Amino acid sequence: xxxxxxxxxxxxxxxxxxxxxxxxxxxxxxxxxxxxxxxxxxxxxxxxxxxxxxxxxxxxxxxxxxxxxxxxxxxxxxxxxxxxxxxxxxxxxxxxxxxxxxxxxxxxxxxxxxxxxxxxxxxxxxxxxxxxxxxxxxxxxxxxxxxxxxxxxxxxxxxxxxxxxxxxxxxxxxxxxxxxxxxxxxxxxxxxxxxxxxxxxxxxxxxxxxxxxxxxx
Amino acid sequence: xxxxxxxxxxxxxxxxxxxxxxxxxxxxxxxxxxxxxxxxxxxxxxxxxxxxxxxxxxxxxxxxxxxxxxxxxxxxxxxxxxxxxxxxxxxxxxxxxxxxxxxxxxxxxxxxxxxxxxxxxxxxxxxxxxxxxxxxxxxxxxxxxxxxxxxxxxxxxxxxxxxxxxxxxxxxxxxxxxxxxxxxxxxxxxxxxxxxxxxxxxxxxxxxxxxxxxxxxxxxxxxxxxxxxxxxxxxxxxxxxxxxxxxxxxxxxxxxxxxxxxxxxxxxxxxxxxxxxxxx
Numbered sequence: 001x002x003x004x005x006x007x008x009x010x011x012x013x014x015x016x017x018x019x020x021x022x023x024x025x026x027x028x029x030x031x032x033x034x035x036x037x038x039x040x041x042x043x044x045x046x047x048x049x050x051x052x053x054x055x056x057x058x059x060x061x062x063x064x065x066x067x068x069x070x071x072x073x074x075x076x077x078x079x080x081x082x083x084x085x086x087x088x089x090x091x092x093x094x095x096x097x098x099x100x101x102x103x104x105x106x107x108x109x110x111x112x113x114x115x116x117x118x119x120x121x122x123x124x125x126x127x128x129x130x131x132x133x134x135x136x137x138x139x140x141x142x143x144x145x146x147x148x149x150x151x152x153x154x155x156x157x158x159x160x161x162x163x164x165x166x167x168x169x170x171x172x173x174x175x176x177x178x179x180x181x182x183x184x185x186x187x188x189x190x191x192x193x194x195x196x197x198x199x200x201x202x203x204x205x206x207x208x209x210x211x212x213x214x215x216x217x
Numbered sequence: 218x219x220x221x222x223x224x225x226x227x228x229x230x231x232x233x234x235x236x237x238x239x240x241x242x243x244x245x246x247x248x249x250x251x252x253x254x255x256x257x258x259x260x261x262x263x264x265x266x267x268x269x270x271x272x273x274x275x276x277x278x279x280x281x282x283x284x285x286x287x288x289x290x291x292x293x294x295x296x297x298x299x300x301x302x303x304x305x306x307x308x309x310x311x312x313x314x315x316x317x318x319x320x321x322x323x324x325x326x327x328x329x330x331x332x333x334x335x336x337x338x339x340x341x342x343x344x345x346x347x348x349x350x351x352x353x354x355x356x357x358x359x360x361x362x363x364x365x366x367x368x369x370x371x372x373x374x375x376x377x378x379x380x381x382x383x384x385x386x387x388x389x390x391x392x393x394x395x396x397x398x399x400x401x402x403x404x405x406x407x408x409x410x411x412x413x414x415x416x417x418x419x420x421x422x423x424x425x426x427x428x429x430x431x432x433x434x435x436x437x438x439x440x441x442x443x444x445x446x447x448x449x450x451x452x453x454x455x456x457x458x459x460x461x462x463x464x465x466x467x468x469x470x471x472x473x474x475x476x477x478x479x480x481x482x483x484x485x486x487x488x489x490x491x492x493x494x495x496x497x
Contacts, residue, residue, distance in 0.1 A: 021349035055422035056390055067375055081374045094361045095347055101354035109389040142335035
């Protein structure tokens with residue numbers, strides 16, 4: 001591992017980690033991955049060492065420029081401010097920026113946390129599938145409406161943004177929980193478009209250093 | 218009747234009446250509207266008279282008058298409180314349209330409100346001709362369009378990242394897990410223990426984070442968006458009987474912030490829709 005390269009603590013299937021992996025790929029930033037399995041050994045995120053890095057015991061966590069950052073959107077905004085080229089992840093216009101953040105937050109606060117691993121554990125094995133589906137359907141129903149006002153080729157107009165980085169991983173979660181995406185044509189269309197892009201492919205859960213054989217591309 | 222954000226609390230009216238009022242075109246004269254050249258040169262006394270003459274009055278009234286922002290808010294919604302603090306700190310005058318999350322099965326579920334916010338949540342802000350949802354997206358928009366008199370994010374990118382990290386820890390990692398709709402799904406018997414577990418888990422982590430980042434406030438010695446998230450979340454913790462003595466840094470910063478006017482005027486106990494039993 002080279003000194004000075006950013007280090008991303010990531011789990012192959014964590015949608016929040018995937019958001020950051022896409023950002024790093026779009027910005028052409030070379031980095032190392034330190035995989036944290038959320039399952040093995042009772043969950044490697046709970047070790048004392050990892051808790052020191054991220055007291056929330058969550059991925060992603062990024063070591064960069066001598067600091068440790070947590071929270072995927074805070075990380076992405078930092079990358080945007082310090083490495084604006086070659087691809088911008090937020091538009092210049094304040095109203096469009098607000099729409100990008102609004103959609104990102106709808107997903108990152110309004111959907112994903114309600115169906116993450118620790119909540120599903122609390123809810124219990126019998127209820128967790130129905131719970132996850134309800135949460136995702138509720139959020140995607142709202143998001144579909146929002147996108148009808150904001151979307152062009154991508155979530156906000158015709159430029160890729162942080163909102164798109166949140167969308168694709170959340171659609172993957174939806175698929176894992178067997179949510180029927182045909183009710184969400186705009187989400188579906190944008191997701192398909194984005195998945196053709198290299199940054200979304202190299203960062204894909206099926207192509208990570210910690211991807212188990214049964215999930216590999 | 219509209220309620221001023223800074224202001225004078227008066228009786229909340231029904232959503233229907235208030236929504237219809239927001240659609241009425243504004244024709245009031247505003248001192249901010251640019252005056253036509255002939256009127257500009259007239260002395261103030263003359264301007265006052267001229268304005269009353271129908272020819273000039275009509276002209277005056279047709280000038281563009283920026284509409285006041287409108288915040289859809291619930292007195293006890295911690296997410297709404299974050300935005301109320303931001304508006305107060307930035308000295309932005311606004312109107313509140315209260316949305317009760319309890320009455321009538323929850324006014325956030327009406328067809329009219331769902332049109333404004335398909336997530337059926339508060340806060341929602343009408344400003345500059347657009348509708349914004351998600352408290353942190355709203356706050357960042359206010360910061361970018363109205364940077365003075367108080368900045369809510371520092372200049373340094375690393376400090377900005379810390380501000381957003383703490384804000385997101387609260388706004389994604391704690392609050393959504395104990396909001397009204399989740400507690401309903403969890404059920405009455407389990408909800409108190411659930412809320413306490415979620416808040417204790419999050420505050421335990423936050424206390425550690427603050428030990429590296431905090432000065433007088435959450436990040437160093439300048440107030441920021443992180444502080445706007447902290448105070449309302451502490452209020453939630455108190456509502457769910459969480460023991461705050463385990464979190465001395467959170468406690469200290471919360472107390473400091475509550476002495477500030479912006480945190481007081483925006484307080485849940487002083488809103489137009491605050492029920493009598495919760496009023497200050």
